[in-house]
Amino acid sequence: MSLQSARQLVLGFHPDLPVVVEESAAQLSSDGGLLVVREFDERLKFTERFAAALEDSRDPAFTGHTLLSLVRQRLYGLLADYEDQNDHDELRHDPVFQLICDRLPDGESALASQPTLSRFEPPRAVGKTP
Numbered sequence: 001m002s003l004q005s006a007r008q009l010v011l012g013f014h015p016d017l018p019v020v021v022e023e024s025a026a027q028l029s030s031d032g033g034l035l036v037v038r039e040f041d042e043r044l045k046f047t048e049r050f051a052a053a054l055e056d057s058r059d060p061a062f063t064g065h066t067l068l069s070l071v072r073q074r075l076y077g078l079l080a081d082y083e084d085q086n087d088h089d090e091l092r093h094d095p096v097f098q099l100i101c102d103r104l105p106d107g108e109s110a111l112a113s114q115p116t117l118s119r120f121e122p123p124r125a126v127g128k129t130p
Contacts, residue, residue, distance in 0.1 A: 011035055013042035014099060029096040031080050038076070038100040047072050065112045069101045070120045073111050076100055085114045085121070 011018070041047050051068040076097065077088060091097045092113060095105030103109035
């Protein structure tokens with residue numbers, strides 16, 4: 001006889017598929033809690049409104065990541081305590097981060113790299129105090 005957990009959570013933020021969260025013995029990601037944050041964000045439309053308020057001066061012909069995807073990747077990275085952008089070279093392949101940025105975790109939908117996120121963020125003033 002096989003016992004199966006009855007605890008399941010179905011999230012509807014992904015445009016192409018429902019996201020079903022359930023217990024698993026396999027380690028898929030250490031950032032599963034971000035899925036619930038993304039569902040909450042979908043209801044508030046926070047990252048959508050934030051990205052819409054930014055000016056995107058990039059040439060669309062050379063743009064592989066939407067402004068919204070960059071905002072989500074960076075914001076959720078900060079929420080998960082990945083302050084340094086160099087963490088995103090690994091996180092760009094993480095299935096949870098791919099889902100919260102509306103990509104399928106199929107191994108071919110890598111998110112933005114650290115250099116791309118660095119170009120997205122304005123430079124910090126060095127040596128100046130407010």
